Amino acid sequence: MTSDAGGSQPELPGMVRRTVAESQARARATRERKAAEAQATEVDPIARVLVDVGPAHLDKVFDYTVPVALADAARPGVRVKVRFAGKEADGYLLERVAESDHPGRLQPLRRVVGTEAVLTPEIAALSEAIAERYAGTRTDVLRLAVPPRHASVEKEPPGEPATAVGDxxxxxxxxxxxxxxxxxxxxxxxxxxxxxxxxxxxxxxxxxxxxxxxxxxxxxxxxxxxxxxxxxxxxxxxxxxxxxxxxxxxxxxxxxxxxxxxxxxxxxxxxxxxxxxxxxxxxxxxxxxxxxxxxxxxxxxxxxxxxxxxxxxxxxxxxxxxxxxxxxxxxxxxxxxxxxxxxxxxxxxxxTREAVRAALRVDVTGATDRQLERDPFTHASRMPRQVYDAVREGLADGPVLVLTPRRGYAVHLACERCRTPARCGVCTGPLAQAHALSRIACRWCDAPAGAPDASGWTCPECGHHGLRAPVVGEERTAEELGRTFPGVPVRTSGGGTVVPEVPARPAIVVSTPGAEPVAVGGYAAVVLLDTWLWLGRPELRGDEEAVRRWAQALGLVRPGGRGLVVGDPAHPAVQSLVRWDPAGFARREAEERLAAHLPPASRLATLTGSLDALDDALVLLDAPPGAEVLGPVPMDDEVARVVVRVPRAHGVALGRALGLLQRARAARRLTPVRIQVDPPSLD
Known part of the structure; x- marks a missing residue:
């Protein structure tokens, strides 16, 4: 190749010129093909898409054009890929319409993902209602509702509709x-x-x-x-x-x-x-x-x-x-x-009351007033003689369930003489024993309490060296019952080891709440220990949760079985078990909540974040009439919580106001605040 003195472009060989021309032709063809593919279809050319993006203020529907190539696949409910803020994003096609309210140029759908319309109109409407009630976004709700796509499963041929009917x-x-x-x-x-x-x-x-x-x-x-x-x-x-x-x-x-x-x-x-x-x-x-x-x-x-x-x-x-x-x-x-x-x-x-009486008899027992006065943590107050009698009678017919609220072995330790709680000499944490043969150590820092048997520990109040266990877990309970009933199988269920089912033969099953195995044919007897631990919790749902846990355990008994509650017979929660009156107990709890303006008589929400973020949020919040703002209450050194309470009639307005608050804060890129509507607990 040569060039003249005037600086003219070099002359390209013929093969190179043909290659460049072919490349340019292919590029023009590709542009023309993409332009043709991007051309909107004539029938309902506008797709309304819910784009899966994070910020709350973008929780709305965006319009895109439907290319001719996607006209058949772009059905309401399918997953789609779209261009959003310069990036490719996922979304759901909600509907197709003839016109758009957007005055500018619309981007086309990039592609349809899969062949299934995974979002039905009913679930789309439900997600919108749940998002409004809980001050969230529809995309957050749909992540809970629609599982991730699995392409190979989607290609499997459909089966026949089921035809089973009832009798x-x-x-x-x-x-x-x-x-x-x-x-x-x-x-x-x-x-x-x-x-x-x-x-x-x-x-x-x-x-x-x-x-x-x-x-x-x-x-x-x-x-x-x-x-x-x-x-x-x-x-x-x-x-x-x-x-x-x-x-x-x-x-x-x-x-x-x-x-x-x-x-x-x-x-x-x-x-x-x-x-x-x-x-x-x-x-x-x-x-x-x-x-x-x-x-x-x-x-x-x-x-x-x-x-x-x-x-x-x-x-x-x-x-x-x-x-x-x-x-x-x-x-x-x-x-x-x-x-x-x-x-x-x-x-x-x-x-019917006849069915209840035929199903179960619930007795209540506990230590005598004299025993409790002498020692409130006496062994007889936890497992009096009636417990062993009930277990013995139950073993004659089948398995027996013993429910205890604590996991582990010796959960808390105290001075044997004066009952002062035993504390660690390093961090003042509580002393405990994980297993029968393990050392006594701190539950916080794992520092040993003197010698392996804690003989080096000294009570700071009375100078005594002995320890006792006022609160024990299911392992220690199983050990005590095993010594009393030698030759009887004793199984534990709780924590990381949950037994799903036990056979219908004599055995003792010691379980923590929620881990009770199902007995084939039902348990012959169910014993509830340490009820005072449940009833002493300072929680809004403390008594309600106690009754729920106990009722679930008693519900596993066989028809005609026996239940034994170790606790205060005068307590309303225990009385509801004796009468088997869950409706009456719930009614009593609801009356107390109504008097205290607590849910479900009212609706409330918690706002959790830094103090500065909460101050900003309360300024932006357009609370409904009758709203009460309680707090802020420090949760730790950096986080506080505010409770907003409204009459139940304004619950929908509260959810809507909190949703608007989330969108306003997201649009301004303010520090996030966690909002939870109707939390299950305030503890």
Whole structure:
């Protein structure tokens, strides 16, 4: 190649010129093809997309054009990829319309992800309602409702719709122990959508009762239970009744592929009954006919991720929108469930007194006044002679459950002489013993208490060297019972070792609350120890939670079994067990809450953050009429909390105001404040 003195461009060889020309032609063809693909379709060319972006002020629908190439795939409910703020973002296509209100140029959809319309109109409306109630965003709610896509599962061919139906005479017989049970299942089968708050008798086979009701429902059914063990029990009951191919389970620990497969089976109408934990409340069952939540007072029903919705409230909102029947059940009754009955939104569904008397006899025992006066932590006050008698009588017929509220061995230690709590000499933490053969050490810093047997420890009050255990856990309890009943198997369940089931033969099962194994055929006797530990907790739901835990344990007894409570017979919580009156106890708790202006008589929200952030938030908050601002209360050195309380009639306005607050703070990029509406606890 040469160039002249005038600086003209060098002459390119013929091959190079042809290569450049071909490249330019390909580039022009690519631009023309992309322009043609980006050309909007003529029918409903505007896609309204909910873009999955973080800031709360962007929780709104954005318009995009639908290219001709995506006209068929871009259906309402599908996942899409769009261009947002210069980056590719995920979103859901909510609807397609003919025109847009946006005056400027619209970006086209980049692509459609998958072939399934995973967001149904009902779930889209539900997510909007839940986001408004809990001052959250729709995208946060949809992360709880729609599982991540699994491409290989989505390619699997669909199955056939399930055809299992219930047996009305059989269901009426199963529900015959309840005063209005047969009427409830008849109304459900007839499509009248009854709403009830249900407390079965102790020993009732509640999974089978739920399965009978679910099979009679003339449409989709959602059954939400606290954990995977309850899911397995309800699923087994449905299978026994011939609904193995009509139901599916949805749990968080199922794995991505299995969970998405179950989700698609429900979405496609292959399964009409869903059994699961929290996320199952959003299952896209078509034509929802029955929504069930079991043991709604369990804290596992409270979602730990924003916007922190509760399973019960999600199902109630969904049933209200879709006109479904509702069943809120449990051996105990929460004050929120009682409020549904109090307001007439739901009706009582209770067992007959004859059924209760035939199912269980509950006795109360404790130390005598003289024993307690001499030593409030005496061994006789924890396990008096009546406990050993009840265990001995129960072992003659089958397994016996002993419930104790503490895990471990010797949870707290005290001076043997003066009962002063034993403290660590290094950090003043409490001394404890993890196992029978382990050393006594501090629970905070693990520093040993002198010699392995703590003989080097000295009481600062009286100078004594001996230690005793006023509070012990399930391991120490099992050890004591094992010495008293040699030759009888003793099993523990709690902490990281939870036993799911025990056989129907004599054995002692020592468990912590929530870890009780299910006994085949039921327990012959159930013993509740250390009730004072539950009733002494300074919490809003302390007594309510105690009754719930105790009722769940007593509910595992076999018909005609015995319950023994070691505690104060005059306490209202203990009396509710003796009478088996969960409705009466919940009513009493609700009356006290009403007098104190506490939920459910009112609605409240907590705002947690730094003091500066809370001050800014309260300035921006447009609280509804009658709102009370309580606090701020320091939580630690850097974080404080404010409680905003309003009358129940203004609860919707409170959620809306807090949602606007979140959007305003996000738009100004202020320091985040955690907002939780109707938290399960204020402790």
């Amino acid at each position: 009305l005479p059989r269901a009426e017989g199963a529900w015959g122990d309840h005063a209005h049970g047969p009427a409830f299942v008849r109304g459900l089968a007839a499509g009248r959508r009854p709403r009830a708050v249900w407390n079965p008798p102790p020993g009732a086979d509640w999974p089978t009762l739920l399965a009978e009701a679910a099979l009679l429902a003339p449409g989709g059914v959602v059954l939400c239970v606290p954990d995977h063990r309850d899911v397995a029990r309800v699923s087994a009951a449905l299978t026994r009744l011939g609904a193995g191919d009509a139901h599916v389970t949805l749990t968080a620990d199922a794995g991505p592929a299995r969970r998405y497969r179950a989700f698609l089976q429900v979405l496609r109408g292959e399964r009409r009954i869903v059994v699961g934990t929290r996320s199952a409340a959003f299952a896209p069952v078509p034509d929802l006919a029955l929504a069930v939540v079991w043991d709604d007072g369990d804290d596992l029903h409270a979602e730990p991720r924003a916007p922190y919705p509760h399973t019960r409230e999600v199902l109630l909102e969904r049933a209200q929108e879709q006109g479904a029947a509702v069943l809120v059940g449990g051996f105990a009754r929460s004050v929120e469930a009682d409020w549904l009955v109090r307001t007439g939104w739901a009706h009582d569904l209770l067992p």
